[in-house]
Amino acid sequence: MDRLQTLKVFVAVAEAESFVAGARVAGMSAPSATRGINALEAHLGARLFTRTTRTVRLTDVGRAYLQDVREILWTLQAADEAATGTAAAPVGQLRITCPQEFGRIYITPVLLDFLDRHKGVTADVLMVDRLVNIIEEGFDVALRIGPLPSSGLTAVRVGQVRRVICGAPSYFASHGRPQFLEDLAGHRVVSIAPLNAGHHLRFGNGGTQSVKIEPRLAVSSVAAAIDVARRGWALCQVLSYQIGPDLEAGTLETVLEAEEAEPLPIHLVHAEGRRAPAKIRSFIDFAADRLRQNAILSER
Secondary structure (H helix, E strand, O other), rough: OHHHHHHHHHHHHHHHOOHHHHHHHHOOOOHHHHHHHHHHHHHHHHEEEEOOOOEEOHHHHHHHHHHHHHHHHHHHHHHHHHOOOOOOOOOEEEEEEEEEHHHHHHHHHHHHHHHHHHOOOOEEEEEEEOOOOOOOOOOOEEEEEEOOOOOOEEEEEEEEOOOEEEEEEHHHHHOOOOHHHHHHHHEEEEOOOOOOOEEEEOOHHOOOEEEEEOOEEEEEEEHHHHHHHHHHOOOOEEHHHHHHHHHHOOOOOEEEEHHHOOEEEEEEOOOOOHHHOOHHHHHHHHHHHHHHHOOOOOOO
């Protein structure tokens, strides 16, 4: 096995955390992949993986080596594309991660249109409400909500969202609309974990001001809380994008806008910078344009 193929096998095994699955991705047998990794470790004089009968995990050396190898492979791919003239043609698998509800409501329709336009691209989307390390977990693009920490990632701002209190018109008709924060004590409010940790609603700059509630109902699902509010049973505090379709349809309305915390920025981030292959550059440009046109996500 040549050195380049060995590096590709190493990345495949690391991402799959399995010699069998990694070998399948690399198009070879598991024994061949194992021999290649063993030869690579012997060449480096360092162990890249810890192996048990059930798991394959990167060592600390392996994690650092994985990042360097990905950089090498990305650079080589960009050079190949530039030399062959394919840099302008988006092709290959695009791996994206984003929050669940944002992915369902906003990313999915954008991605479907993108795939219809670019027949040579396939997509794998992880919709999960946790911060995904796109380098270590092998993703091309991530959608981030909130301030970005200092990193080597390239970020493109596409909008912003607000933390809002919302309710159905039928609720407001029966219970009135709160005009001040202290009015919330007299209203039904669903508490959502972990958004309303300790049954606190966050307001003011940076979310530093809070209102303690005594909810009759606490749930761990944002979607469930929104459904409760949609039924007119109570109010809830969510991010504005999570009720975007309801706001447009008028099934939910927001209150206490003057008390809201500062909006949270939305970015699309990726690791490759100017070396990004066409599939990433094209998707970032396409998605950014579409998301910026959405009134729910636009600057206020």
